[in-house]
Structures are given as C-alpha cells and as structure tokens.
Amino acid sequence: EAEETARQAISIDPSDGDQGVGDRMRAYAVLADIRDARGDAAEAEVLRGAVRAIRQSERADRFYSAGLHKRAVVMYRESLNHFADAYCIQSRLAVQMASMGRHEEAEAHYRKAYELMPDSFGRVESHCFGCEGAFDGERAQGIAEKVFEKLARETPDKPQVHYLLGYLRDNQGKAGEAVRHYERAVELDPDYLNAWVEIAGAAERTRVSVDLRETAVLNILRLDPLRRYSQANISSFRNLKKLWLALASAADKRIEPPQALYRLTASAKAMEAKKKDTEVEYVRMDAWGYPLGTWDNPATAILSNGYIQAARELLQNGRMGW
Secondary structure (H helix, E strand, O other): OHHHHHHHHHHHOOOOOOOOOOOOOHHHHHHHHHHHHOOOHHHHHHHHHHHHHHHHHHHHHHHHHOOOHHHHHHHHHHHOOOOOOOHHHHHHHHHHHHHOOOHHHHHHHHHHHHHHHHHHOOOOOOOOOOOOOOOOOHHHHHHHHHHHHHHHHHOOOOHHHHHHHHHHHHHOOOHHHHHHHHHHHHHHOOOOHHHHHHHHHHOOOOOOOHHHHHHHHHHHHHHOOOOOOOOOOOOOOOOHHHHHHHHHHHHHOOOOOOOOOOOOHHHHHHHHHHHHHHOOOOOOEOOOOOEOOOOOOHHHHHHHOHHHHHHHHHHHHHHOOO
C-alpha cells in the first residue's frame, strides 16, 4: 500500500519542482526504502541515485548563483553520473551554457532535456529552479519544436507531449495554437490539471470559447479544491448554478483547521506590541491573495463573480434613487 501511494505521488508530479532545496524528491527516497525492504536493491539504488543527483545539483545552484559558473557546470555534470535522466539538470546545463556562449554544448543538453520532459512531467508540473529559461530564445525553441513534433508523431496519445507543444507555442507568442494543444492534452487525460490551468489562463491572451473556459474552471475546482496549485477565475462565469455546485463540492473537501495550536509566547507578545505601535489591522491571506475564509463556502466565494457584483451595484444604486 505504501509503494502504491508513493508511485501515485510520483506520477502526479514526477519532477516535484515546487518544493524548496532539500525537500524535492522525498517520494523517491521513501520508495527507495520500500523497494529495498521488498528485496529490489537495484531499483532502490536507481531511486536513491535520482535523489543524490538532485541534491548535488541544488548545491551547484548555489555555486552558480555566487558567480562560480565553471565550478557549477562541473558539479552539474557530476550529478548526472548519479542519474542521467534528470531533465531538470540537463535543462540547467543547457540554459547556463547558453548564457556563457557555449551554444553547441548547450544544444545537446537542450535536446536531451526536451526528450526527457514528457516522462518527467505529470498532471501537476512545476519547473524547478534554474529551468525557467528552458524555452527562451529562437535557438532553444527550434530544438524543442523538432523534438516535440517528432514525439507527437511517435506517441500521439501521450498527453504530456501535447501539453509541451502548447507550452512551447505559448512561449512563441502563439496563444491560439497553444490552446488547441492543451485541448488535445485534456481530451487524452481529463484529469490533467496543468493543462486546464493553461486553457483558463489563455483566455486572457487569446480568443477562447466561453464553454471551454468555463469547463476549464469547473475542472480546476474539481481537481484542486483546496487551491494549492491553481486559482480558478470565477469572475465572469455565467452559469451561477453550476458554479455554486462546483464551489460547494470543493468546500466539502476543505480540511478543518485544528482548534488549538502550540502557543509561541514570545512571538505572540511581539505581534501584539507591533499591532499597538502601528495600529494596523492584520488580515490573514491565502496563497492567492484572498483573505482566509473567502472561499470556505459557495456563498462567500461567489461574491467575487462579476455578475453578482454588478447586481449588487444596481441594487445599491436603486436604493439611492439612481
């Protein structure tokens, strides 16, 4: 049961890129211990190699940030000895060699990174630190285009390939074409959260049908009810009944906070003193900038809908005799 859960976690987000230094790839470390306990030392070593590669690349990131570029490149290359199929390390090397003017070497790493990406991306994908520029520039985009189009011909039913093609088109400024690739990704995998997020976001940059945009919002609420990885824009959602039901379903999955917490006495005193000095009212916010509790139930969440706000304004104006 533990192995099944660890593998499921890895399949959802294989690169684990939104975790901080020292926290990424924990599921691989746990799975390695499980495989070891079940007598598969070979797979356990592969999994541990992946973790070692990431830890060493994280250390190399610090050297690169300090301006010790040549030493960092050597460390990145050494980390690949532990796990050569780490797309994020290949991508780091490509981006950083390109910035150093070593374009031929960069191209080889770009190509390898793009070839590895479909198997390294899950339904919740996040580029790890140092990989953000993996699609910047015509040279990189040209390589990506050749690799992804080849993969699309060879594995047409792999949703990650279509997602990556969409991501590339977005970086090329072709938002309309990107949406078509994202649509294909969710046709192949209706639970592909990041593809739904990209479809919803594309509505701000290009023409997206209202039905598709609202379908994307409903799926975001279904797949990420606690809003840990995404934010559904409900401001222009037309069908308020559907929206209400989706918000109610998401609210049912909300985790109740504990009633009591360990009190940090000194910190509490400092906060109280700060409040008295500044006379500022503190409002606890969630990760998306909303006051905590705003989305706890459909009634409070739906108040941010543009149609509701317009209706409220009309009612208020009516009371004032306008």
